[in-house]
Amino acid sequence: MAALRREGRRLAAAPLTSPTPLNALRSSLVSPSEEIGSSGVRFISTQVVRNRMKSVKNIQKITKAMKMVAASKLRAIQTRTENSRGLWQPFTALLGDTPSVDVKKNVIITISSDKGLCGGINSTSVKTSRNINKLNSGPEKENKYVILGEKAKAQMVRDSKKDIELIITELQKNPLNYTQVSVVADDILKNVEFDALRIVFNKFQSVVSFVPTMSTVLSPEAVERESESGGKLGDLDSYEIEGAESKSEVLQNLTEFQFSCVMFNAVLENACSEQGARMSAMDSSSRNAGEMLDRLTLTYNRTRQASITTELTEIISGASALEG
Numbered sequence: 001m002a003a004l005r006r007e008g009r010r011l012a013a014a015p016l017t018s019p020t021p022l023n024a025l026r027s028s029l030v031s032p033s034e035e036i037g038s039s040g041v042r043f044i045s046t047q048v049v050r051n052r053m054k055s056v057k058n059i060q061k062i063t064k065a066m067k068m069v070a071a072s073k074l075r076a077i078q079t080r081t082e083n084s085r086g087l088w089q090p091f092t093a094l095l096g097d098t099p100s101v102d103v104k105k106n107v108i109i110t111i112s113s114d115k116g117l118c119g120g121i122n123s124t125s126v127k128t129s130r131n132i133n134k135l136n137s138g139p140e141k142e143n144k145y146v147i148l149g150e151k152a153k154a155q156m157v158r159d160s161k162k163d164i165e166l167i168i169t170e171l172q173k174n175p176l177n178y179t180q181v182s183v184v185a186d187d188i189l190k191n192v193e194f195d196a197l198r199i200v201f202n203k204f205q206s207v208v209s210f211v212p213t214m215s216t217v218l219s220p221e222a223v224e225r226e227s228e229s230g231g232k233l234g235d236l237d238s239y240e241i242e243g244a245e246s247k248s249e250v251l252q253n254l255t256e257f258q259f260s261c262v263m264f265n266a267v268l269e270n271a272c273s274e275q276g277a278r279m280s281a282m283d284s285s286s287r288n289a290g291e292m293l294d295r296l297t298l299t300y301n302r303t304r305q306a307s308i309t310t311e312l313t314e315i316i317s318g319a320s321a322l323e324g
Contacts, residue, residue, distance in 0.1 A: 046307065049300040053293060060289035066117070067282035074207070074275040077176075081204055081268040088215070088265050091258040095223060099216045103195035105144075106136045107165065109188070109263075110156065111201040111270045112149030114170055118278040121202055121210065122151035125270075128212045129156075129200045133163075136198075146188055148267070165192050172271060178264050185260040195222045197259060201266040202273040208280050210273035215266060217259045220251040 110129040112122040129152075133143045144165045147153045153167050168184055188197075196218050203213040218226065224247070241250055 046300060046303050049296055049303060053296045053300065056289050056293045056296065060286055060293065063282045063285040063289060067279055067286065070275045070279040070282060074272065074279060077268065077272050077275065078204070080176075081265075081272040084265040084268050087261040088258065091254070091261060095218070095254065095258060097216055098218070098226070099198070099214055101196055101216065101218065101222070101226070103218075103222055104140060105142050105193060105195040106132075107144050107146055107188075107192050107194040107197050108132055109146045109197060109199045110148065110152045111199065111266055112147070112152035113270070113274045114150045114172060116151060117281060118274050119281045121270075121274055121277045122149070123155070124210075124212050125200055125202060126152050126155045128214065130160075132198055132200065132214060133160075144192065144194075146192060148184075171267065176264075176267055176271060178260070181264040181267055182260040185256075185263045189256060189259065195219050199262060199266050201270040203269045204272040204276060207276040210277065213266075213269075215262050217255060217262055220248060220255050223251050223255060224248065 108129050110125050112125050116122075129145065133145075136143055143163065145156060145160060145163050146165055147156055147167045148169075148171055150169050153169065156164060166188060168187070171180075171184065174180065196216055199215045199217070201213055201215075202210040204210055241247060245253075
């Protein structure tokens with residue numbers, strides 16, 4: 001303080017036209033390196049927060065746009081999904097759906113999406129498929145996988161690569177139709193030997209709800225064995241077969257048509273569940289981005305106010321030193 005008083009008296013005695021005492025006073029209070037460092041720190045802190053706010057705003061715009069796109073696709077596919085449920089119901093009434101059937105060769109068809117950012121829908125399908133594999137495993141049984149979609153492929157290849165028979169991706173690159181799915185079903189029937197096909201997919205309930213589901217399609221031989229044993233398929237003998245086709249040929253055609261219809265419905269159900277899950281996930285992401293933006297705005301305002309307060313304090317301190 002004594003030095004400041006002496007500097008103030010020297011400044012008052014000096015001519016007003018000379019800038020030297022002002023520079024001397026400034027150098028005596030704060031060195032040039034300290035001034036640059038302190039102002040630089042304040043500038044960097046506010047600049048970092050401002051850049052972070054800009055990034056969060058851009059992310060929020062993207063998530064809102066993705067939510068709108070998912071909602072548009074959901075409206076387009078939901079009606080088709082509900083209409084496809086009537087295709088496989090007659091086959092279920094005739095041939096039944098027996099998930100507990102005990103066969104030697106099981107093929108688990110896991111349906112997933114090709115794109116992410118849709119919550120845990122793909123992990124649910126993979127987890128369900130693995131549980132089905134454990135339930136149907138045994139010393140004389142053989143379980144194989146058929147993968148539809150990139151996301152299930154990425155997860156199943158890690159620990160079940162040797163059990164994967166067929167991988168089909170980019171199924172949803174074009175709008176789904178029965179012809180496209182029937183070609184995929186025909187490829188599966190030609191390349192895979194099976195006694196039972198177990199199709200795992202997510203059944204659409206609502207925008208925020210989907211149910212992991214399994215549909216079972218038996219081979220013609222397994223259907224005939226179940227029919228002869230008098231189980232749930234014992235009513236098949238009560239139907240008359242017209243024409244020159246034998247019972248085995250009729251069962252062959254029925255099971256192939258049943259598989260293509262069940263596959264068509266399963267792919268649509270999973271696609272509808274995917275869009276609903278993505279819509280819900282993007283809505284949650286947009287809300288989280290808004291909350292983060294509020295916190296960053298508060299931090300930015302506090303940092304800016306602290307910088308202004310510090311500068312005012314320095315100005316007042318300097319003025320007081322000059323007056324004293």
